[in-house]
Amino acid sequence: MFRIFLQFWISLILISVSQVALAQFRVEVSGVGLTQLPISIVAFRGQAVSGPKIADVIQADLERSGQFRAVNGAVGALDEVSLPNMSALRQAGSDALVSGSVSVLADGRFDVRFRLWDVVKGQDLGGQSYAVAANDLRLSAHRIADYVYERLTGEKGAFSTRIAYVTKAGQRYALWVADADGENAQSALASPEPIISPAWSPDGNQLAYVSFESRKPVVYVHNVDTGKRRLIANFKGSNSAPAWSPDGKTLAVTLSRDGGSQLFLLNTSGGEPRRLIQSNSIDTEPVFSPDGRSIYFVSDRGGSPQVYKVSASGQGIERITFTGTYNISPAISPDGRWLAYISRVGGAFKLHLMELDSGNVRALAETTADESPSFAPNGKLLVYATQQQGREALMTTTLDGKVKARLNGQTGDVREPDWGPFSKN
Amino acid sequence: MKSWILSVGVALFLAACGSTVPLNDVPVADATPKIVSGADTQTGTGAGTVVQSGGVAPVDLGGGGGAQASIPGESRIIYFDYDSYVIKPEYQSVIASHARFIKGQASRKVAIEGHTDERGGREYNLALGQRRADAVLGALTILGVSASQVESVSFGKEKPASLGTDEAAFAKNRRTEIRYQ
Numbered sequence: 001m002f003r004i005f006l007q008f009w010i011s012l013i014l015i016s017v018s019q020v021a022l023a024q025f026r027v028e029v030s031g032v033g034l035t036q037l038p039i040s041i042v043a044f045r046g047q048a049v050s051g052p053k054i055a056d057v058i059q060a061d062l063e064r065s066g067q068f069r070a071v072n073g074a075v076g077a078l079d080e081v082s083l084p085n086m087s088a089l090r091q092a093g094s095d096a097l098v099s100g101s102v103s104v105l106a107d108g109r110f111d112v113r114f115r116l117w118d119v120v121k122g123q124d125l126g127g128q129s130y131a132v133a134a135n136d137l138r139l140s141a142h143r144i145a146d147y148v149y150e151r152l153t154g155e156k157g158a159f160s161t162r163i164a165y166v167t168k169a170g171q172r173y174a175l176w177v178a179d180a181d182g183e184n185a186q187s188a189l190a191s192p193e194p195i196i197s198p199a200w201s202p203d204g205n206q207l208a209y210v211s212f213e214s215r216k217p218v219v220y221v222h223n224v225d226t227g228k229r230r231l232i233a234n235f236k237g238s239n240s241a242p243a244w245s246p247d248g249k250t251l252a253v254t255l256s257r258d259g260g261s262q263l264f265l266l267n268t269s270g271g272e273p274r275r276l277i278q279s280n281s282i283d284t285e286p287v288f289s290p291d292g293r294s295i296y297f298v299s300d301r302g303g304s305p306q307v308y309k310v311s312a313s314g315q316g317i318e319r320i321t322f323t324g325t326y327n328i329s330p331a332i333s334p335d336g337r338w339l340a341y342i343s344r345v346g347g348a349f350k351l352h353l354m355e356l357d358s359g360n361v362r363a364l365a366e367t368t369a370d371e372s373p374s375f376a377p378n379g380k381l382l383v384y385a386t387q388q389q390g391r392e393a394l395m396t397t398t399l400d401g402k403v404k405a406r407l408n409g410q411t412g413d414v415r416e417p418d419w420g421p422f423s424k425n
Numbered sequence: 426m427k428s429w430i431l432s433v434g435v436a437l438f439l440a441a442c443g444s445t446v447p448l449n450d451v452p453v454a455d456a457t458p459k460i461v462s463g464a465d466t467q468t469g470t471g472a473g474t475v476v477q478s479g480g481v482a483p484v485d486l487g488g489g490g491g492a493q494a495s496i497p498g499e500s501r502i503i504y505f506d507y508d509s510y511v512i513k514p515e516y517q518s519v520i521a522s523h524a525r526f527i528k529g530q531a532s533r534k535v536a537i538e539g540h541t542d543e544r545g546g547r548e549y550n551l552a553l554g555q556r557r558a559d560a561v562l563g564a565l566t567i568l569g570v571s572a573s574q575v576e577s578v579s580f581g582k583e584k585p586a587s588l589g590t591d592e593a594a595f596a597k598n599r600r601t602e603i604r605y606q
Binding site for chain 1: 476478479484487545546548549552556576577578580583584
């Protein structure tokens with residue numbers, strides 16, 4: 001018992017120390033009953049020459065996941081070939097160790113290597129090496145975090161995935177593609193007019209989004225590698241809320257071309273839109289279930305906006321949310337088990353999570369202007385937009401709401417996140 | 426160009442066996458090899474797997490702007506109450522004079538642009554703004570404006586007229602603008 005307390009206080013001290021050193025990686029832990037694996041990530045030998053500090057990126061990834069707690073192992077300098085002092089690590093309360101090195105190759109790229117140790121058993125859990133260009137050093141760190149996460153939790157890591165988001169700075173809008181921690185952002189689109197609702201294609205190559213560049217909302221599909229854009233919905237009236245089917249062949253969209261905001265399906269290869277359902281109410285924000293058989297959407301057909309579900313052929317409309325008078329922006333977890341959405345509670349807009357089978361709901365955030373939740377492809381984290389100190393910012397949270405992190409990498413207002421899929425093999 | 430490039434197996438360290446932590450021997454990495462150097466980390470003679478991120482080609486749409494024509498001396502803006510798309514009686518004369526003007530210029534295209542205040546989600550506000558635009562469009566067509574001349578669209582909460590966060594600002598933002606093209 002004493003040792004647990006000691007570890008707790010040591011880790012508190014270490015967390016505050018590391019927060020000074022890593023101000024950009026603020027991880028906020030709340031609540032009790034967290035089971036986190038204590039892990040030591042030693043500075044990679046040679047990482048000072050490489051720009052991003054590999055060990056810091058790995059540590060921030062693992063801490064943001066909520067599954068890990070960083071512990072200073074106090075074992076001195078190590079790399080992937082060192083035999084660590086296991087008893088010192090155990091004394092420090094560490095259950096696992098990551099060590100490695102970064103060196104410059106003859107062609108100017110970097111050689112990043114690491115090894116993962118099970119400190120409790122004193123066992124080598126393997127490692128990898130990557131040859132990367134300087135601008136892919138962070139990616140190699142995310143790959144290492146994925147390896148560690150999968151080895152130690154049995155679940156696939158999602159650190160080396162990408163997120164899209166939108167920034168507004170003055171009257172300039174930009175659509176960005178960034179690492180899953182929000183860093184390393186690359187501009188996909190810059191525009192003097194608003195951009196909203198980016199949505200990754202299932203293959204991770206394209207973004208559908210709504211652009212107001214022609215002084216009305218129209219839907220584009222944009223290949224992020226080439227910058228080639230296709231105008232996919234530009235009908236009379238407003239065109240918005242694109243959502244990909246899991247096979248990538250269909251986009252659900254909201255069109256007002258026949259009056260009102262109504263749901264339609266479009267072939268991504270082109271052709272006439274097909275009406276999904278017809279109503280006299282607002283029907284919008286469609287999102288496919290992971291099996292592609294149903295579409296969740298928002299409708300005010302009952303007098304207030306609520307989340308509903310309909311089959312992908314437009315049959316059998318079923319109401320999903322019942323508590324409150326304003327429930328919007330549904331997102332479904334990749335396993336189909338969870339519905340994340342925004343609910344207005346006493347004038348505040350808050351991220352909520354419903355277990356679809358039981359209908360049980362929990363509020364995940366204390367902030368008051370939450371928007372646009374999106375699940376990580378492994379279903380273990382959510383990214384969402386909110387307001388902090390008067391600025392729009394992106395946060396991640398675990399599904400129990402206990403571990404949150406603010407994503408940095410951009411100044412100004414950051415909004416409209418969408419978490420991309422696992423990279424394809 | 427396909428994005429993440431990383432081949433596996435080439436560079437795996439030898440994993441120790443017998444661990445009690447859950448192991449999954451499916452590699453985390455993918456296998457779309459592009460440049461792979463075959464060196465093994467065990468020998469320490471060179472680099473292992475190549476990791477390379479996907480490219481993002483930037484597109485810049487340039488600056489915006491553009492002049493706005495209208496009827497001299499007449500307001501182009503109809504304001505709405507909170508959570509409402511009902512046109513208030515005081516705006517009937519504004520809409521009537523625009524209807525006369527539009528009918529008098531058969532070649533003129535007109536955009537009816539709905540807006541909301543900043544509270545709530547972007548897409549749902551887009552739908553609410555569409556209702557405000559459709560309400561004005563309906564009033565114009567009742568007065569004889571041809572549907573082929575007018576288009577109702579929504580900007581949701583994306584283009585506030587006032588940047589404040591109090592009720593006075595919100596009231597200025599809940600609006601439909603009649604825009605001559």
